[in-house]
Amino acid sequence: xxxHSKWSTIKREKGAKDAKRGxxxxxxxxxxxxxxxxGTDPTMNSTLAMAIETAKQANMPAANIQRAIDRVADKNAAxxxxxxxxxxxxxxxxxxxxxxxxxxxxTFPDVRSALTKNGGRIADAGSVTFQFxxxxxxxxxxxxxxxxxxxxxxxxxDATEEDGEIIVYTEQKELAKVRQAIxxxxxxxxxxxxxxxxxxxxxxxxxxxxxxxxxxxDVLDDIDDVTNVHTNADIVVDPAE
Numbered sequence: 001x002x003x004h005s006k007w008s009t010i011k012r013e014k015g016a017k018d019a020k021r022g023x024x025x026x027x028x029x030x031x032x033x034x035x036x037x038x039g040t041d042p043t044m045n046s047t048l049a050m051a052i053e054t055a056k057q058a059n060m061p062a063a064n065i066q067r068a069i070d071r072v073a074d075k076n077a078a079x080x081x082x083x084x085x086x087x088x089x090x091x092x093x094x095x096x097x098x099x100x101x102x103x104x105x106x107t108f109p110d111v112r113s114a115l116t117k118n119g120g121r122i123a124d125a126g127s128v129t130f131q132f133x134x135x136x137x138x139x140x141x142x143x144x145x146x147x148x149x150x151x152x153x154x155x156x157x158d159a160t161e162e163d164g165e166i167i168v169y170t171e172q173k174e175l176a177k178v179r180q181a182i183x184x185x186x187x188x189x190x191x192x193x194x195x196x197x198x199x200x201x202x203x204x205x206x207x208x209x210x211x212x213x214x215x216x217x218d219v220l221d222d223i224d225d226v227t228n229v230h231t232n233a234d235i236v237v238d239p240a241e
Contacts, residue, residue: 024058024060025055025058025060025064026224027100027224027226027227028051028054028055028058028060028068029055029060029064029065029067029068029071030068030080030100030225030227031051031054031100031227032048032051032052032055032065032068032069033068033069033071033072033080033100034080034082034100035047035048035050035051036048036068036069036071036072037072040069040072040073046175046176046179046180047176048069049176050175050176050179050192050193052065053189053192054191054193055068057190057191078102078103079102080100080101080102081100081101081102081104082098082099082100083098083099083100083101083104083107083108084096084097084098084099084129085097085099085108085111085122086122086123086124086125086126086127086128086129087111087115087120087121087122087123087128088120088121088123088128089115089118089119089120089212089213089216089217089231089233090118090119090120090209090212090213090216091202091204091206091209091212091213091233092202093202093204093213093231093232093233094123094128094131094132094198094202094231094232095120095128095216095217095220095229095230095231096128096129096132096196096229096230096231097111097220097226097228097229097230098226098227098228098229098230099111099223099225099226099227100225100227101225106225107223107225110223110225111220111223111226114216114219114220114223115216115220117219118212118215118216118219119212119216120216129196131198131199131200131232132196132197132198132199132230132232133196133197133199134172134194134195134196134197135157135169135170135171135172135194135195135196135197136168136169136170136171136172136174136175136178136179136192136193136194136195137167137168137169137170137191137192137193137194137195137197138156138167138168138169138170138175138178138179138182138189138191138192139165139166139167139168139189139190139191139192140165140166140167140168140182140187140188140189140190141165141187141188141189141190142165142166142187142188143161143164143165143166144161147166147187148161148166150182150185150187151166151168151182151185151187153185154178154181154182154185155170155174155177155178155181156168156169156170156178156182157169157170157171157174165190168182169197172194175192175193175194176192179192193228195228195230196230197230198230198231198232199232200232201232201233201234202232202233202234203234203236204233204234204235204236204237205236205237206237207237207238210235210237210238213231213233213235214235217229217231217233
């Protein structure tokens with residue numbers, strides 16, 4: 001499957017830096033609050049359990065996690081809405097921007113401005129999403145054929161080894177089940193979430209174009225209300241070259 005280019009690695013590294021300054025906590029807190037709408041008990045709500053796991057991996061304080069869960073019952077708290085925007089970026093790459101916001105009238109202009117100022121544009125609804133498939137994606141800290149076979153036996157649809165870890169793909173409804181089966185097998189799950197996985201990639205091998213693509217993805221990812229950014233860009237060159 002496509003989708004794990006240099007941007008995937010950079011986004012994880014960026015997330016770790018953001019966590020140090022607390023910027024990522026707002027984003028994860030929004031994900032937890034939305035997941036908690038389906039039930040505040042993580043043992044009965046696998047989506048909430050995965051969001052809490054993500055929070056713990058980012059070293060989010062337990063009090064922050066509980067506050068995000070409690071937001072569901074707080075009638076005075078601004079209610080969050082999920083909104084997804086489709087866009088085109090430099091080099092003809094497709095971009096999907098997922099957000100969680102208490103004010104779409106703030107979020108949409110922020111997203112549109114980030115795009116237009118960096119060589120992109122909002123796309124018509126449906127003109128981008130058909131290029132992607134919604135999948136469960138799990139990162140496992142393992143390598144080797146034995147680990148791959150164990151993961152496939154756990155019910156994964158596909159799995160590939162990249163940079164010393166295994167990227168696992170599942171049907172979206174099977175994400176929680178496969179994640180738990182992998183954990184039960186003794187392997188370490190680093191991350192598990194739903195993503196828009198591109199059906200094909202746009203290869204970016206020009207350093208200047210790569211720089212522009214990285215820039216627009218980075219700016220979008222820095223918007224507080226943005227929870228995830230997906231692209232079909234396969235950036236195979238270092239923009240610094």
